[in-house]
Amino acid sequence: MGYIAARGGTTAIINAEQLVEYLRLQGGSTPLELIQIRDQLRHAVGRAMNEGALYAPMLAALAVKQAEGDSIEASFLLRAYRSTLSRIMPTLPISGEAMRCMRRISASFKDIPGGQMLGPSQDYQIRLLNNLIASETAESVTAVLAAYEQLVDAGMSADGAIGHFPKVADYMRQQQMIAPLPAEPDTSEPYDITRTAISFPCPRSARLQSLSQGDTGCLLTYAYSSVRGYGDAHPTLAELRFGYLPIQVAHPLTGEAITIGEISATECEIVSKAHSVAAKQSTPRFNLGYGFTFGHGEVKAISMAILDSVLTQAKAKGLSGESGPAANEEFVLLHSDGIEASGFTAHYKLPHYVTFEADLKVLDRAREHTTTQSQSRLQEIATRTQEASA
Amino acid sequence: MTTTFQPPSLFETFCTATFRVLLDCMARPGTIGQIPEPSMFTNIPTITIDQQPVIANRFALTSCLSLLDQETRFAQAANSSWIDPQSDINRWVQLRSNCRLSDAPNAQFVYLWDSASSALLHELNPGTLTFPEQSCTAFIAVPEINHTEPTWRLQGPGIDGYCDVGVHGVVADFVTHINATRAHFPLGIDIVCIDTHGKCLALPRTCQISLK
Amino acid sequence: MSTTPEQLYNFGFIDEDSKREVRRQILKAIALPGHQVPFASRDLPIARGWGTGGLQITMAIIDADDTLKVIDQGDDESVNAVNLRRLLQRTTGVTTTVDTTAASIIQTRHRIPEEPMRRDQILVLQVPMVDPLRWVEPNLERATIMHGESDYGRMWVYMYESVVKAGDLRIATQYPVIVAGRYMMDTTPIPRWDVMRLHNAEALFLFGAGREKRIYAVPPYTTIEPLQFEDFRFKTEFVAGQICARCGAQDTFLTSHFVVDSDHADGGHWRSSCSDTSFCDKRVLVNATTQEAPQ
Numbered sequence: 021m022g023y024i025a026a027r028g029g030t031t032a033i034i035n036a037e038q039l040v041e042y043l044r045l046q047g048g049s050t051p052l053e054l055i056q057i058r059d060q061l062r063h064a065v066g067r068a069m070n071e072g073a074l075y076a077p078m079l080a081a082l083a084v085k086q087a088e089g090d091s092i093e094a095s096f097l098l099r100a101y102r103s104t105l106s107r108i109m110p111t112l113p114i115s116g117e118a119m120r121c122m123r124r125i126s127a128s129f130k131d132i133p134g135g136q137m138l139g140p141s142q143d144y145q146i147r148l149l150n151n152l153i154a155s156e157t158a159e160s161v162t163a164v165l166a167a168y169e170q171l172v173d174a175g176m177s178a179d180g181a182i183g184h185f186p187k188v189a190d191y192m193r194q195q196q197m198i199a200p201l202p203a204e205p206d207t208s209e210p211y212d213i214t215r216t217a218i219s220f221p222c223p224r225s226a227r228l229q230s231l232s233q234g235d236t237g238c239l240l241t242y243a244y245s246s247v248r249g250y251g252d253a254h255p256t257l258a259e260l261r262f263g264y265l266p267i268q269v270a271h272p273l274t275g276e277a278i279t280i281g282e283i284s285a286t287e288c289e290i291v292s293k294a295h296s297v298a299a300k301q302s303t304p305r306f307n308l309g310y311g312f313t314f315g316h317g318e319v320k321a322i323s324m325a326i327l328d329s330v331l332t333q334a335k336a337k338g339l340s341g342e343s344g345p346a347a348n349e350e351f352v353l354l355h356s357d358g359i360e361a362s363g364f365t366a367h368y369k370l371p372h373y374v375t376f377e378a379d380l381k382v383l384d385r386a387r388e389h390t391t392t393q394s395q396s397r398l399q400e401i402a403t404r405t406q407e408a409s410a
Numbered sequence: 411m412t413t414t415f416q417p418p419s420l421f422e423t424f425c426t427a428t429f430r431v432l433l434d435c436m437a438r439p440g441t442i443g444q445i446p447e448p449s450m451f452t453n454i455p456t457i458t459i460d461q462q463p464v465i466a467n468r469f470a471l472t473s474c475l476s477l478l479d480q481e482t483r484f485a486q487a488a489n490s491s492w493i494d495p496q497s498d499i500n501r502w503v504q505l506r507s508n509c510r511l512s513d514a515p516n517a518q519f520v521y522l523w524d525s526a527s528s529a530l531l532h533e534l535n536p537g538t539l540t541f542p543e544q545s546c547t548a549f550i551a552v553p554e555i556n557h558t559e560p561t562w563r564l565q566g567p568g569i570d571g572y573c574d575v576g577v578h579g580v581v582a583d584f585v586t587h588i589n590a591t592r593a594h595f596p597l598g599i600d601i602v603c604i605d606t607h608g609k610c611l612a613l614p615r616t617c618q619i620s621l622k
Numbered sequence: 623m624s625t626t627p628e629q630l631y632n633f634g635f636i637d638e639d640s641k642r643e644v645r646r647q648i649l650k651a652i653a654l655p656g657h658q659v660p661f662a663s664r665d666l667p668i669a670r671g672w673g674t675g676g677l678q679i680t681m682a683i684i685d686a687d688d689t690l691k692v693i694d695q696g697d698d699e700s701v702n703a704v705n706l707r708r709l710l711q712r713t714t715g716v717t718t719t720v721d722t723t724a725a726s727i728i729q730t731r732h733r734i735p736e737e738p739m740r741r742d743q744i745l746v747l748q749v750p751m752v753d754p755l756r757w758v759e760p761n762l763e764r765a766t767i768m769h770g771e772s773d774y775g776r777m778w779v780y781m782y783e784s785v786v787k788a789g790d791l792r793i794a795t796q797y798p799v800i801v802a803g804r805y806m807m808d809t810t811p812i813p814r815w816d817v818m819r820l821h822n823a824e825a826l827f828l829f830g831a832g833r834e835k836r837i838y839a840v841p842p843y844t845t846i847e848p849l850q851f852e853d854f855r856f857k858t859e860f861v862a863g864q865i866c867a868r869c870g871a872q873d874t875f876l877t878s879h880f881v882v883d884s885d886h887a888d889g890g891h892w893r894s895s896c897s898d899t900s901f902c903d904k905r906v907l908v909n910a911t912t913q914e915a916p917q
């Protein structure tokens with residue numbers, strides 16, 4: 021029987037799993053080590069961690085390996101793993117000011133307190149394929165490392181200070197440039213969308229949590245649509261920083277803050293043009309949007325900051341003109357999770373023959389209805405013609 | 411097939427078994443379920459009412475506790491008054507469930523030590539029209555529940571026509587207090603009565619009670 | 623990281639607090655028949671849209687001595703059913719069955735088993751789209767208010783228009799019903815055939831939508847009224863004279879299969895048989911024994 025192929029599930033599933041493994045390994049190349057993935061595919065690992073919403077570099081490296089580099093699949097593996105873990109306690113609020121920065125730039129001012137620091141950035145690289153990377157060897161790697169370390173030693177400042185900078189946004193706040201956040205009921209503890217389903221209107225902490233685990237591509241699209249023309253966003257980058265953030269928790273008995281480790285993170289603040297918010301406020305001020313990701317994810321952090329700002333303004337009815345889909349909080353938050361969106365889109369691969377059979381019956385009845393209708397119409401016309409000619 | 415799970419702890423087993431009883435009772439008001447013995451809790455707490463020590467109904471208190479965690483707000487009352495959130499008995503529950511202690515209007519779960527405390531039901535959160543599920547659930551300790559000497563007639567979803575059940579040793583206006591919590595469906599308080607033997611009777615807000 | 627090839631997971635996969643949250647919402651769902659109760663909905667090792675809502679309900683209610691049946695399209699051997707059963711079996715160790723009458727929990731997608739379910743059984747339905755109002759009001763915030771106010775006028779207009787345009791209530795599956803006289807509920811993608819089997823049933827029906835993060839319930843002995851008009855009544859897919867080509871049943875939901883005979887004589891043809899395969903198999907077996915039995 022031809023259709024039986026869709027049944028007999030168990031064997032088919034096991035065979036499919038084996039075939040996937042076979043395809044991954046069939047070239048016979050040396051298996052990737054997790055540490056190689058963690059170090060050499062750090063963007064893939066970072067993206068898996070921020071969309072998978074779990075900071076665990078080695079597990080993320082495993083997820084990337086297992087997913088054969090598919091970013092949504094890798095995030096999905098981490099998210100599913102996260103569900104097996106108990107939430108022990110929230111960390112204490114962290115300020116980006118505590119970051120040990122490797123990079124920190126601002127587009128708002130030429131000179132900022134602490135100065136601009138380009139850091140590790142591909143922004144000004146000429147994007148030509150690099151054949152040297154293709155032919156890397158252990159020796160060439162050692163040579164590159166040695167050369168860079170020499171450079172660092174030579175350039176080390178006398179006081180040995182590294183990477184702590186004041187925040188540009190704090191300066192702007194001092195100068196009364198930034199509008200205070202709209203008041204929200206009980207913000208003592210952030211909303212946790214993994215414990216309570218998001219409902220609308222939602223607090224800003226739910227929005228930020230939701231965006232921070234959103235799909236990079238999706239956030240980028242919404243943010244882009246908003247700045248390109250389907251929106252009223254006019255962002256300026258106040259500050260973008262990448263580096264290491266200490267994580268602290270309160271000691272369960274003494275309440276004392278204890279540092280439990282460091283995470284690699286990207287933080288972004290954008291301010292948007294004052295006229296948008298001016299209408300409702302006595303003093304025109306900029307509106308601030310906030311973006312944050314695990315790892316080094318600048319495009320996502322900027323997109324998130326733009327969306328946060330647009331959504332805050334939309335909520336305060338501060339947008340003018342065409343606000344576009346990016347200003348619709350429910351629309352943005354409910355459609356930006358890559359794992360949910362890909363899961364549902366892919367579910368159409370599942371058998372639907374019961375629903376299709378039911379659809380067929382409805383189609384049959386609709387056809388009958390159309391036929392009956394056109395027949396009765398023909399009859400009506402015939403009758404009228406007769407009446408007219410009589 | 412490889413099994414790849416850790417065997418559940420005693421407490422987890424108790425929570426699941428208790429939940430299945432609550433589920434069955436809530437889906438079929440009038441059904442009398444049996445809450446399992448909470449053997450992992452060795453010292454059941456007592457409080458003092460009118461200079462007399464009163465021991466908690468271990469089945470009622472722990473079955474309420476089985477639904478609590480760090481996300482839930484809890485309160486309890488005895489002898490028609492709310493017990494101070496900072497009291498030992500509330501700490502006892504918090505230590506074992508990680509719940510938050512709360513005042514009555516914000517509580518999601520309450521434990522009432524006696525039927526007299528049903529006079530306080532009107533202070534609880536009945537939910538809102540858009541979010542009626544945010545209402546409070548009340549666990550009430552009662553002396554005895556049986557089918558042999560029916561005192562109440564129940565009607566509503568989950569019941570084939572009607573169901574008679576006996577709830578004994580409760581204050582005279584117990585039913586009045588309970589029925590008042592369900593006068594404005596879909597708003598309302600869902601109630602679980604548990605007797606000293608662990609017999610469990612659930613009265614979701616859809617359930618209407620008349621005296622026999 | 624563990625060095626063993628298989629990691630040890632929690633009984634029922636999700637952590638205890640997540641289970642507790644699902645349990646709390648299930649109790650509220652039962653107390654509010656047909657009302658969609660939001661729940662946090664954790665990520666599972668199964669994709670969103672592939673049964674994660676049903677799975678979380680099953681994971682939250684399942685006990686070590688339960689007997690589990692999992693079906694998709696009525697079929698125990700459908701790949702997705704096999705996969706979900708495999709996850710549940712591996713993380714709970716419970717006994718599984720294909721026999722509807724032997725199961726204490728049945729998790730299903732798209733069908734209610736043909737054999738009537740008893741009071742000691744729970745049917746867990748996997749739900750893709752939760753809100754019947756989504757057809758007329760995609761905005762969740764506004765739709766939630768409409769449910770709160772029993773503001774179902776636009777849905778009635780939608781249904782009426784479908785009668786006028788298509789000559790039938792156009793919704794094939796996910797047929798909207800009113801539960802216990804109050805809430806309008808989506809009946810999941812079960813065919814119309816199964817809709818009235820929710821009405822005043824003996825078993826408890828729990829609906830889980832993982833991606834949409836909603837749980838709802840139809841308790842036993844609860845009224846279900848499909849949306850219909852005086853002059854245009856709700857009809858199932860039943861066609862007079864329909865018959866299962868395998869077991870000869872005349873009162874089951876059928877799906878079509880393309881069949882090629884062993885001699886390939888006719889190049890294949892379509893035939894219909896019960897979508898509930900274990901029920902069909904049972905009947906085939908009974909037919910065989912009755913035929914073999916001496917007169």
Ligand SMILES: [Zn+2]
Nearest residue numbers: 866869896902
């Ligand atoms: Zn058949």
